[in-house]
Every structure is written in C-alpha cells, then in structure tokens.
Amino acid sequence: MADPRGFLKVTERQTAERRPVSIRVRDWQEVYEPRDSAVVRQQAGRCMDCGIAFCHQGCPLGNLIPEWNDLTWRDQGQSAIERLHATNNFPEFTGRLCPAPCESSCVLAINQPAVTIKEIEVSIIDKAFENNWVLPHAPERLTGKTVAVVGSGPAGLAAAQQLTRAGHTVAVFERDDRIGGLLRYGIPDFKMEKHHIDRRVAQMEAEGTRFRLGVNIGVDITWSDLRSRFDAVLVATGAPTPRDLKIAGRDLQGIHFAMHYLHQANQVVAGDDVANQLSAEGKHVVILGGGDTGADCLGTATRQGALSVTTLAIGNQPPSERRDDQPWPTFANLFEVASAHEEFGERQYLASTVEFVGTDDSVTGLKVAETEFKDGKRQAKPGTERIIKADLVLLALGFTGAEQNTLANQTSTEFDNQGNVARSPKWQTAEDGFFVAGDAGRGQSLIVWAIAEGRSAAAAIDEYLEGVTQLPSPVKPNEKSFDL
Secondary structure, three states, X not given: OOOOOHHHHOOOOOOOXXXXXXXXXXXXXXXXXOOOHHHHHHHHOOOOOOOOOHHHHHOOOOOOHHHHHHHXXXXXXXXXXXXXXXXXXXXXXXXXXXXXXXXXXXXXXXXXOOOOHHHHHHHHHHHHHHOOOOOOXXXXXXXXXXXXXXXOOHHHHHHHHHHXXXXXXXXXXEOOOOOOOHHHHOOOOXXXXXXXXXXXXXXXXXXXXXXXXXXXXXXXXOHXXXXXXXXXXXXXXXXXXXXXXXXXXXXXXXXEEHHHHHHHHHHHHOOOOOOOOOXXXXXXXEEEOOOHHHHHHHHHHHHHOOOEEEEEOOOOOOOOOOOOOOOOOOOOOOOXXXXXXXXXXXXXXXXXXXXXXXXXXEEEEEEEEEXXXXXXXXXXOOOOOEEEEOOEEEEOOOEEEOOOHHHHHHOOOOEOOOOOEOOOOOOEOOOOOEEEOOHHXXXXXXXXXXXXXXXXXXXXXXXXXXXXXXXXXXXXXOOOOOOO
C-alpha cells in the first residue's frame, strides 16, 4: 500500500489542468497540461489499506492498482510500469480514453473523492516512454504456428501482442491506411494524439508482429482463403454498424453518421487531403446522442469553426450524485462535463427528433418535441414541437453490431439476436479455427473490455494451437461487471 495515512492527509482530488479553452480550440493537441509528478505522487498516496481492493472488480483487466499506486508514491517508476504492463498492454490508451469504472469502485469513494487511478496510470506509462523503459519483448522461440488478426483496434492489437510474445507468427489485417481502428479514426487528437499509437505499433513490429494495411478481408481476400493460409483467425472488427434514425426527412442532404464525420476529420488532422470533406465550418450543427461520440463530434465541430452546436439527448440529464439504484461500487451514470462541453455548444435533454425538415433536398432544421413516459416507453409529447435550425446533423446514436455480410456468406459464423458474432466459452465461432474478441462479439463497449477480451481470446487461441497456454485470461465471453 501507499502512505497509510495519505487519504487522511490529502482529501482533495487533483488531476491535470486542462489548457485554457481560448487556446486549445485553436489546435488539435491534447487538452491537458503536462502533469506535475509531485502532485501525481501525492495523489497516489491517497490509495488506502482497504483490505479488499474493489477497484480490481471495477477493472475488467484486473489491473494491480494498489501495487502501482504504492510504487508511484515511492517514486519507483520502472517497477510501477512493470506491474501495470503485467495486466494491461496499452495503458497509454486506457489512461486517456477509459471512463474509469475502477474509480467508481474505489473504497475511498464511499465518503471521499476517489483516488485518481486513471491519472496515475497515464502518468506511469508516459514516464516510462520518456525514460525508454518500454522495450520490445520478442519471443524466445517460435512455435511455427500462424494467426491472422482481422482488425487493429484495441482488442486486435492486444491479442496480436500476446500471441506474438507466445511465439506465434501473427499478421494483423486492417482495411484502413493506418493502424488503430477507432483509436485512429474515431477518437479526435484532442483526446489522444496518434503518436501514442505509432510508438506502440513500432514496439510490436520490433517484437515480430506483422501489419497488413489496406486489406479488406471478405473483399480483397475471402474469409475462407484467409483461414486456409493461417492456423487460426481472430475476428476483431468491432461493431461499426451505426444506429440510424429512420424518420421523415432522413433522405435530406446534410444528415450523416458521426463516425463518417470523425473519420474524415482525423484524416485531415493526420495531413491527408480529403476530397469534399464533411466540415462544420460556418454551419449550425445538431448532434443526436449525448454520449462520448457526441462529445467528440462537438469538440471537432468547435475546432472546425461551427456557428453553433446543439447536442440533443432523448433522456433526462443524469444526476451529479449517485442514485439509490446505482450504489457503490457500481459504475454510476452521472452528469459529466467533457472538455468539449466546456468549449462551446448547448446540451438539451428530453428531446425527441420527430422529423428532419429542409428545402431543395437539404436539411435546414429538426422538428423536436419534449419526451414523456407513456405506456411503458418514452415518446414525444404532443403540443411541444419546435424547430431547431441545422445545416449539418450528426447521428451519434451508437452501434448495432458487427458487419455481417461477408462473414455470413463466406463462413458458417453465426450471430446473436443483438447482431454480434456468436461465440463459445472458448471464444470460438461456429467456424472451426475462427475466434472473436472485442466489440465484434460483445457489442459496443469500453476500451478496457476490448483489451481484456483480446488478451483472453489470445489465451484461447494459444491453447487451441498448442494444447496448453500460460497466457492470462482476465475475462470470459459476455461476462458482465459493475460497469455494465
């Protein structure tokens, strides 16, 4: 444990400051100021001798949080990153993007602000990279077995790294022109700059993982041909099918899925030329969906020079304190102010979009009504309709599952009633030698679950190929935790 009386000495929760709004909206760099190592150590000292570390239950990876908190407090950074890497392949991703269910499970959070677990985590890995403590771990021997990983998001990358280190020859196939999946093209740079992906990919290449860019499995190579070339295949393609809103006026120009908009914006920030780029510059923007993707669209539209941005959510504004039906240590649904919300725009709740309106085939606004519960479901309240001006509408309504066409047509893979790839307790699909991990099998979820599933699927594949495995398996297929 860290300082036995640390939580009594320091009761204030302190994280890195965000850069001034007037400055950060003019660039695409991460919004946080450099972290003060002295403050991080002090905050790590708040981790208490709680006896049962419920933060372990909150984290699907089973991160050894009290251990690396203690090592951070003692200024033993190299030991801290060793303990952190023991359970998490990519703490630089989770430390920036995970909503931190571990903090909701922190015992200190019963009557004080939780330990800044996520802040300490990202500080450990950033310090490790600065000091060249993150080195390749090439396998001692090769097994002669080959594995194809389809998809280079967090689940695919985690599985690939585990399998490469186990001695298998691993090729990661990505249909985009860069590695990372939604980490690359779904997350704006102001949340995570892409050099974090690049340096981790460089480590994996040095370990022996091979990357094949611009290859669309199912189109450029059939799934059956891929299986014939490799001893095992991992499907880690995510759940990219967006949820649509099929109401009157949906065919008007100017209504787009959020991920299409973010993909193009990230390409431009990376230096690419995108013909006819979808931009919010000089437009009145309405975002449907109040989650993280909606906030990413808001921050992007702000930096592109939108005239106004309105975010609509169909439900109530979440409370600032835990509700009775979401007690500690569950991951409570609380009202949060993301960095993008500080910068610009308006948020409206209990708003149901009734119709898209427009002229000359282009959207000019949304007809919106207040919502009410009636007959057991939320629906528009008659007589409350109004028009919100909009030149650009972004649908950030979540995702409905994996892409099914090629997998269903070219293999015997089955899907569950939620559109996810069906899998056995051994992470296998109905097609022999095929495995699935991450959002493709779980549905839209958290980055920490994707990495945990990638690690667990890697263990299952290793056992399938070798008969036994020593790789860790932190979760089971479709397992739930306090966060879901």
